[in-house]
Amino acid sequence: MIHWIGQKLNDIFGPLWAPYVGYILVGLVIITLVVVMAVISIYLERKIAAFMQMRLGPMRVGKWGTLQAFADVFKLMLKESLTPAQADKQLFHIAPYLVLTVSFLAFAPIAFSPTLQLWDMNIGVLYITSISSVGVIGILMAGWSSNNKYSLLGAMRSGAQIVSYELSAGIAILTIVMMSGSLSVSGIIQSQADGWWIFKGHIPAIIAFVIFAIASTAELNRAPFDLAEAEQELTAGFHTEYSGMQFAMFFLAEYTNMFIVSMLGTTLFLGGWMPLHIANWETFNHLMDKIPPFLWFFGKVFISLFMIIWFRWTFPRLRIDQLLKLEWKYLLPIGMVNLVIGAIVTWLGWIF
Amino acid sequence: MSQPVEEAIKKIFPELTLTSWAQFPAIEISRDSLLSACEKLxxxxxxxxxxxxxxTAVDRTPRLEVLYHLRSTTHGHELIVKTELDESQLEIPSVVSFWKAAELFELEVYDMFGITFTGHSDLRRxxxxxxxxxxxxxxxxxxSEVADNYLKSHQLLIN
Amino acid sequence: MEQHIESHIIQSSDDEFIINVGPQHPSTHGVLHLQLKLDGEKIVDLRPFLGYIHRGIEKMSESLTYKQFIYLTSRMDYLSAHINNQACCLVIEKGLQTEVPERAKVIRTLMAELTRLASHQLWWGSTGLDMGAVSPFFYAFREREMILEIFEETCGSRLTMNYCVPGGVMNDIHPDFVRKVKQLIKQFRENIHEYDELLTGNPIFQSRTQGIGYLSKEDAIALSCSGPVARASGISCDVRKKNPYDAYDRVSFDEIIATEGDCFARYRVRLEEMKQSMNIIEQLIDNIPTGEYRTKIKGIIKLPVGEYYQRVETARGELGVYLVSDGSNKPYRIKFRTPNFSNLGALKPMSLGGKIGDLVAIMASLDLIIPDIDR
Known part of the structure; x- marks a missing residue:
């Protein structure tokens, strides 16, 4: 199919322009995919939150409110994007696009199924971690340029938080990279053909998974780590002054990042698109193989998403010093020790 | 059981007459001796x-009464201290040094009655x-007159 | 005017900056305006600015008759509206020396306790909300909605009920009242463990509140705190126990006192108070005396010259009504000693040195109602 599309493009545009047209097409597909995913996750979040709170959630737009997110986007598009009079206009307008672009970029090396991967680079995991940390610059830009003390406080909190938690997330990722011996996304997934890392890597992998779950939730700026936009303290944090489509960009970026984190977690710990196999259960394993790989992948992604949503609607928020204490005094030392344990386990070959 | 507050007051402030305000015993203290009386109280x-x-205060033109409702958490008794002020000289020493709560209460009385509390560090409306x-x-x-004037002077009146 | 305002702004050095919390802010629960001087996230100085919802209730009462001014007081602490009305009715009854029928006393007490329950439930929900946990709010409103429906049936309105009148209550209770109250108590007793599971036992919530916003007993006395705020600092100050009014002298309940003086203590005191309120309601609901629900009082009330005083325990503390009468049909001067106004004074000593997040926790634990401060 992909070959066929390539052939057609070659026929129409000639060998010189065809690759560029192809890139643009791929970009459009990605953007559509991201937007669709974000809309799905917004709907999911609202429904799950509602059920946790004994409500029904959106019910009016479309069947069971399925079109609510589209209605919201439409409303935000019609809304005027205000700029504060004293704001640093250039930075103020760049910030939301930067944040969103960064989220889109991180999609490149994700493998949705064995054949569906945009860019199988050999340092895929490194690429995702590094590109997703650029997002904090956008947040800092937004906070600084708004010329609002609440925004600035929110941005500063967010900066401190993301930079800190990146370490723990990185170390958790490193544990798996070390066990699998590969930095490429497809390599890591291939290494889980005989079992997911969370099972194969037993103790160090489970600890790494927990650290990754906590640290990535913190990197997402979501409750209980949503100090950057802590509504009851800073009204809305770094995006206080944004409205209309510019606000929607931040919103979209948040949900896109949620997907990226879930996908990364799935890839590293839950075997990516690999089906669930249990040793010596031949019939079961055979049945599991029948399920298409991309269903496996998205099934796992949605389970991780549910976890993140569950966190948000259950926990109260931490305070900023408690947040940093949790990272520097607990998560990071535990992660370091875990990395050493992981190294020993890998070295001795105690991986099942 | 501690002795009733009336007897204690009679003993400690022999020069004052004990009256009552609602169900509480009350004493009237002049402005000048307020601080020393508070010290004793x-x-x-x-x-x-x-x-x-x-x-709080009560406007009984031409005089204003300032009322202090005191309570003892150790003995459980209560007392109203009354100070009369003349309309021409609305000044009374602040009692913030005895009761921290007076900080807000005095601001309210100043705002509502125009009684100046000398010694209050942050007297504002x-x-x-x-x-x-x-x-x-x-x-x-x-x-209505004051409100009208205020709105007019700030161009807030809608006609 | 500019100069006036300039002089009110806290002066700050280079390392510090000032932010205005409010008058429109999600965690002030109303139009409270706080000016904070911050050193990074640490609060160095704090100043409250009030008056954004000042309606001059005391002044308005001076030109309203005794029967009319009662209803203004619903708008002070709107979550204890019934208890405010009760205080005013009690002070007028004291002046007229009327005896209220037993039935009215019990109904008033029941309504007051239901009001307290509803108020504490709202407080519990909004505490969770202030801490960033949204879900508790809906759990709190589940039972609160039942209480409001009971109010609606009997009084016709849900929040500012205006149910008390001098001499008794406005109407007799609805025939369904007893059944519904019993059902409410049953359901709330079954569900109250969810409150503990959602917030009380949560380690994040505990670390946000334990040791935060400490108020010593001495400070609480000096600042004239009352209600749950004072009781969490170890002061026994429940008016229902010390100076029983209406039917409180015939029920047995515990006064909840904690000694820690922090936000968590205030939280626990209120949570336990809900259980005590349920106890009171259970004792009274089966024993509502039969008879009149109101004594006849003549159309124009004139209190004899003199001063009158009555205090009640609202959901937030001691409400004192000071009434000076000159013998006419309107109060000469009326003063409401509202619990929130004096509790507000405790905000500064509690929050200095804390973080912005602590301020939110402290405000939640003080449970300030701004119209009650401004009046």
Whole structure:
């Protein structure tokens, strides 16, 4: 199919322009995919939150409110994007696009199924971690340029938080990279053909998974780590002054990042698109193989998403010093020790 | 059981006459001796009025009464201290040094009656705007007139 | 005017900056305006600015008759509206020396306790909300909605009920009242463990509140705190126990006192108070005396010259009504000693040195109602 599309493009545009047209097409597909995913996750979040709170959630737009997110986007598009009079206009307008672009970029090396991967680079995991940390610059830009003390406080909190938690997330990722011996996304997934890392890597992998779950939730700026936009303290944090489509960009970026984190977690710990196999259960394993790989992948992604949503609607928020204490005094030392344990386990070959 | 507050007051302030305000015993203290009386009221072991429940004023033109409602959490008795002020000289020493609660209460009385509490560190209009004319709870206050003038001077009147 | 305002702004050095919390802010629950001087996230100085919802209730009462001014007081602490009305009715009854029928006393007490329950439930929900946990709010409103429906049936309105009148209550209770109250108590007793599971036992919530916003007993006395705020600092100050009014002298309940003086203590005191309120309601609901629900009082009330005083325990503390009468049909001067106004004074000593997040926790634990401060 992909070959066929390539052939057609070659026929129409000639060998010189065809690759560029192809890139643009791929970009459009990605953007559509991201937007669709974000809309799905917004709907999911609202429904799950509602059920946790004994409500029904959106019910009016479309069947069971399925079109609510589209209605919201439409409303935000019609809304005027205000700029504060004293704001640093250039930075103020760049910030939301930067944040969103960064989220889109991180999609490149994700493998949705064995054949569906945009860019199988050999340092895929490194690429995702590094590109997703650029997002904090956008947040800092937004906070600084708004010329609002609440925004600035929110941005500063967010900066401190993301930079800190990146370490723990990185170390958790490193544990798996070390066990699998590969930095490429497809390599890591291939290494889980005989079992997911969370099972194969037993103790160090489970600890790494927990650290990754906590640290990535913190990197997402979501409750209980949503100090950057802590509504009851800073009204809305770094995006206080944004409205209309510019606000929607931040919103979209948040949900896109949620997907990226879930996908990364799935890839590293839950075997990516690999089906669930249990040793010596031949019939079961055979049945599991029948399920298409991309269903496996998205099934796992949605389970991780549910976890993140569950966190948000259950926990109260931490305070900023408690947040940093949790990272520097607990998560990071535990992660370091875990990395050493992981190294020993890998070295001795105690991986099942 | 500690002795009734009336007897203690009679013993400690022999020069004052004991009256009553609602169901509470009350004493009237002149402005000049207010601080020394407060000193005795808070520290004397038979009194120990450590809580200022309420501080307010009543406009009985041409005089204003300032009322201090005191309570002792150790003995459980209560007392109203009354100080009369003349309309021409609305000044009274602040009692913030005895009861911290007076800090807010005095601001309210200043705002509503225009009684200046000397010694209060941050005397400002608490509820009314800073440039508001007059003191609302005084009987001489003409509410609609003042409000009209205020709105006019700030171009807030909608016709 | 500019100069006036300039002089009110806290002066700050280079390392510090000032932010205004409010008058429109999600965690002030109303139009409270706080000016904070911050050193990074640490609060160095705090100043409250009030008056954004000042309606001059005391002044308005001076030009309203005794029967009319009662209803203004619903708008002070709107979550304890019934208890405010009760205080005013009690002070007028004291002046007229009327005896209220037993039935009215019990109904008033029941309504007051239901009001307290509803108020504490709202407080519990909004505490969770202030801490960033949204879900508790809906759990709190589940039972609160039942209480409001009971109010609606009997009084016709849900929040500012205006149910008390001098001499008794406005109407007799609805025939369904007893059944519904019993059902409410049953359901709330079954569900109250969810409150503990959602917030009380949560380690994040505990670390946000334990040791935060400490108020010593001495400070609480000096600042004239009352209600749950004072009781969490170890002061026994429940008016229902000390100076029983209406039917409180015939019920047995515990006064909840904690000694820690921090936000968590205040939280626990309120949570336990809900259980005590349920106890009171259970004792009274089966024993509502039969008879009149109101004594006849003549159309124009004139109190004899003199001063009158009555205090009640609202959901937030001691409400004192000071009434000076000159013998006419209107109060000469009326003063409401509202619990929130004096509790507000405790905000500064509690929050200095804390973080912005602590301020939110402290405000939640003080449970300030701004119209009650401004009046």
């Amino acid at each position: 808070t520290t004397h072991p038979d009194l120990r009025f450590d809580m200022l429940v309420c501080l 608490l509820f009314m705007p800073d440039d508001w004319d007059g003191y609302p709870l005084r009987k001489s206050y003409k509410a």
